[in-house]
Amino acid sequence: MVSVTKQLSLDIIEDSTPRPKPINVASVPQLSPFRYPGGKTWFVPRFRQWIQSQPARPKLLVEPFAGGGIISLTAAAESLCDEVVMVELDAQVAAVWQTILSDDADWLINRIIRFEMTLENARRVLEDHYKETRDVAFQTIIKNRTVHGGILASGSGLLKHGENGKGVSSRWYPQTLARRIQQIHLIRHRIKFLHDDAFSVFNKYKNQKALFFIDPPYSIPGSKSAGSRLYTYWKIDHEKLFSICGGLQGSFVLTYDNAEEVVTLANQHGFQHRQIAMKNTHHAEMSELAISKDMSWLI
Numbered sequence: 001m002v003s004v005t006k007q008l009s010l011d012i013i014e015d016s017t018p019r020p021k022p023i024n025v026a027s028v029p030q031l032s033p034f035r036y037p038g039g040k041t042w043f044v045p046r047f048r049q050w051i052q053s054q055p056a057r058p059k060l061l062v063e064p065f066a067g068g069g070i071i072s073l074t075a076a077a078e079s080l081c082d083e084v085v086m087v088e089l090d091a092q093v094a095a096v097w098q099t100i101l102s103d104d105a106d107w108l109i110n111r112i113i114r115f116e117m118t119l120e121n122a123r124r125v126l127e128d129h130y131k132e133t134r135d136v137a138f139q140t141i142i143k144n145r146t147v148h149g150g151i152l153a154s155g156s157g158l159l160k161h162g163e164n165g166k167g168v169s170s171r172w173y174p175q176t177l178a179r180r181i182q183q184i185h186l187i188r189h190r191i192k193f194l195h196d197d198a199f200s201v202f203n204k205y206k207n208q209k210a211l212f213f214i215d216p217p218y219s220i221p222g223s224k225s226a227g228s229r230l231y232t233y234w235k236i237d238h239e240k241l242f243s244i245c246g247g248l249q250g251s252f253v254l255t256y257d258n259a260e261e262v263v264t265l266a267n268q269h270g271f272q273h274r275q276i277a278m279k280n281t282h283h284a285e286m287s288e289l290a291i292s293k294d295m296s297w298l299i
């Protein structure tokens with residue numbers, strides 16, 4: 001899993017043969033109110049390619065591990081399909097989506113605009129034990145904007161120094177957040193959110209002609225990184241997920257860390273895979289895998 005910011009440019013490497021195709025990720029509209037660890041903004045141009053390669057405009061896109069939801073939001077905002085179904089198990093993340101898609105969106109926007117971001121005020125919000133969904137949504141947004149890496153799993157510390165020495169304010173852009181929330185609220189008729197377990201949702205949609213964008217939590221075995229640190233819910237049965245994908249009536253794309261174990265699973269299930277490498281402005285390279293029954297859309 002990688003977290004990537006606007007400045008990223010993207011190259012594709014297929015079958016270990018470098019075929020640089022730089023894409024300026026700054027051109028991808030940032031639609032999500034989250035800064036999400038493992039967020040897939042960098043995949044958006046590839047996602048558009050995939051969805052546009054379908055024989056007909058899809059009616060339904062299902063995103064079973066939605067997180068910050070950039071792929072679903074892009075599909076809804078660009079009208080790439082009729083409806084998107086976003087699924088997320090984490091109650092904090094779920095509260096944000098539920099509130100944005102409800103009549104409480106305005107309340108949330110006002111609360112964000114009126115909030116004076118200081119270390120003390122942020123602490124006060126984070127220490128509260130809210131019950132109402134819209135309060136939890138506000139608390140989640142404050143947490144996501146004030147802790148290191150936007151990591152909502154417990155244990156992440158507040159940005160006391162922050163980037164550029166601005167401390168807790170260094171990632172606080174209330175007007176931008178308000179605009180994004182408003183934009184999502186305006187297209188809510190195309191978005192359905194389910195606070196649920198991805199695996200039960202697969203059952204519901206597996207026989208439908210839906211497209212599935214699947215970005216599960218994953219940690220490379222033996223590495224200290226990713227899944228377990230980044231998300232409250234990080235342990236899933238990957239073997240089971242691959243089996244389910246094999247039985248889906250609609251097409252799917254899975255994204256994963258580039259790990260041997262994942263390549264083995266893809267091969268065992270007869271899926272194709274491609275490595276997608278990103279290079280940031282500091283020339284640091286990261287790569288992930290895109291997996292599907294047929295990867296010929298990735299040109």
Ligand SMILES: C[S@@+](CC[C@H](N)C(=O)[O-])C[C@H]1O[C@@H](n2cnc3c(N)ncnc32)[C@H](O)[C@@H]1O
Nearest residue numbers: 036038039040065067068069089197198215233
């Ligand atoms: C890699 S992140 C998804 C990031 C997302 N693609 C984005 O661009 O922001 C995986 C997400 O799956 C969620 N998750 C973990 N287990 C889940 C489950 N069983 N059902 C639904 N969501 C789950 C995690 O909370 C996390 O938000």
